[in-house]
Amino acid sequence: MRADGDAAFAGLSGRGARSSASASKALTDLPPVAVGALGGTIAMSAPRQGATGAVPSLDAEGLLDMVPRLRSVADFRVRNISATGSASLSFDDLLNALDFAKEQAESGVAGIVLAHGTDTLEESAYFLDLLWDRPEPIVFTGAMNTESSITQDGPQNIVDSVQTVLANSMRGMGVLVCLAGQVHLAHTVVKTNSTDLATFQSPDWGPVARIVEGNVHAAWRTAHRRMVLATPERPYKPYIPVVETGLGNEGRTLAALAGGDTTPDAIVLAASGAGQLSSSCADVAAGIVADGTPVVFATHTGSGSTFRRTYGYAGGEMDLIRKGLIPAGFLTARQSRILLGVLVANHADIAAVKRAFRHEGQW
Numbered sequence: 001m002r003a004d005g006d007a008a009f010a011g012l013s014g015r016g017a018r019s020s021a022s023a024s025k026a027l028t029d030l031p032p033v034a035v036g037a038l039g040g041t042i043a044m045s046a047p048r049q050g051a052t053g054a055v056p057s058l059d060a061e062g063l064l065d066m067v068p069r070l071r072s073v074a075d076f077r078v079r080n081i082s083a084t085g086s087a088s089l090s091f092d093d094l095l096n097a098l099d100f101a102k103e104q105a106e107s108g109v110a111g112i113v114l115a116h117g118t119d120t121l122e123e124s125a126y127f128l129d130l131l132w133d134r135p136e137p138i139v140f141t142g143a144m145n146t147e148s149s150i151t152q153d154g155p156q157n158i159v160d161s162v163q164t165v166l167a168n169s170m171r172g173m174g175v176l177v178c179l180a181g182q183v184h185l186a187h188t189v190v191k192t193n194s195t196d197l198a199t200f201q202s203p204d205w206g207p208v209a210r211i212v213e214g215n216v217h218a219a220w221r222t223a224h225r226r227m228v229l230a231t232p233e234r235p236y237k238p239y240i241p242v243v244e245t246g247l248g249n250e251g252r253t254l255a256a257l258a259g260g261d262t263t264p265d266a267i268v269l270a271a272s273g274a275g276q277l278s279s280s281c282a283d284v285a286a287g288i289v290a291d292g293t294p295v296v297f298a299t300h301t302g303s304g305s306t307f308r309r310t311y312g313y314a315g316g317e318m319d320l321i322r323k324g325l326i327p328a329g330f331l332t333a334r335q336s337r338i339l340l341g342v343l344v345a346n347h348a349d350i351a352a353v354k355r356a357f358r359h360e361g362q363w
């Protein structure tokens with residue numbers, strides 16, 4: 001366990017810091033940190049709670065203004081990338097965020113904080129993790145409660161995220177997610193609860209660090225070697241449906257998708273257990289694979305890995321693998337969709353897709 005901190009952070013809490021702004025260091029002494037705003041609840045406020053609902057209202061400077069004393073801790077370079085609910089973000093918005101991160105890293109920032117809606121945050125974080133080849137951390141953060149809420153959590157998350165990018169122990173770990181005093185790898189994190197402040201968890205591996213009293217306590221370094229893929233061309237609009245399977249699923253949705261007007265680039269099945277389908281769904285999937293569309297199966301249980309050598313019955317994972325389907329291992333269905341998109345954009349053939357899933361899914 002290693003504590004990594006800066007005295008400048010001691011007692012710097014999001015909400016408490018609002019009223020006491022003071023610049024204690026000359027700007028030139030401060031480490032440069034980049035902040036990109038992409039909307040989400042962290043940037044939203046509702047003038048009268050419940051009346052018209054929360055909408056995006058803060059840009060990157062506005063996010064920093066929530067914690068004025070932060071400006072005495074780092075020299076901020078900001079960019080407004082988007083101002084929307086995160087389900088409306090496009091992959092191109094994320095590629096713009098990647099451009100911003102690269103340009104800032106090349107100009108010497110310690111790291112990049114990206115403020116983003118929590119709903120799709122894990123997908124965006126994993127997408128950029130597949131494309132980020134630098135040691136500076138990109139730290140995604142957000143908030144579960146709006147700026148106008150009495151239980152606003154955005155300011156603390158911003159403070160913690162800045163602290164994370166400034167911690168030496170967080171360098172070289174790719175893209176991270178920081179909320180509720182925890183830091184997670186993009187590779188392992190999942191939004192696990194629709195309303196809890198500590199919704200972001202890594203169910204299989206736990207957080208990579210915790211932030212306590214202004215210190216980043218790094219718990220471990222991952223043994224997983226990060227895979228970095230070529231950045232897709234814009235406009236980037238992969239068509240990779242995710243189909244959840246379960247009781248009574250005979251593969252009709254799957255067949256309809258494959259026979260539709262637009263052929264999917266690939267398909268992800270969010271399957272039961274450790275990757276099990278009904279025998280008829282497995283047959284439909286096999287036909288799709290035979291026609292040249294990659295089909296990946298992940299577990300929809302919320303954690304854990306797919307199996308490879310346990311069930312041999314029709315629709316069991318051994319049968320699926322024999323039929324040419326690819327197990328996602330520890331990757332979730334959502335992560336599988338993101339990885340497949342980048343692989344297809346990289347013109348990966350089926351053997352390369354399999355290799356990438358074995359590596360990223362750790363099977």
Ligand code: ASP
Pocket residue numbers: 039040041042084085086087116117118119120142143144
């Ligand atoms: N609906 C919001 C969004 O994802 C939720 C959030 O930010 O927590 O943009």
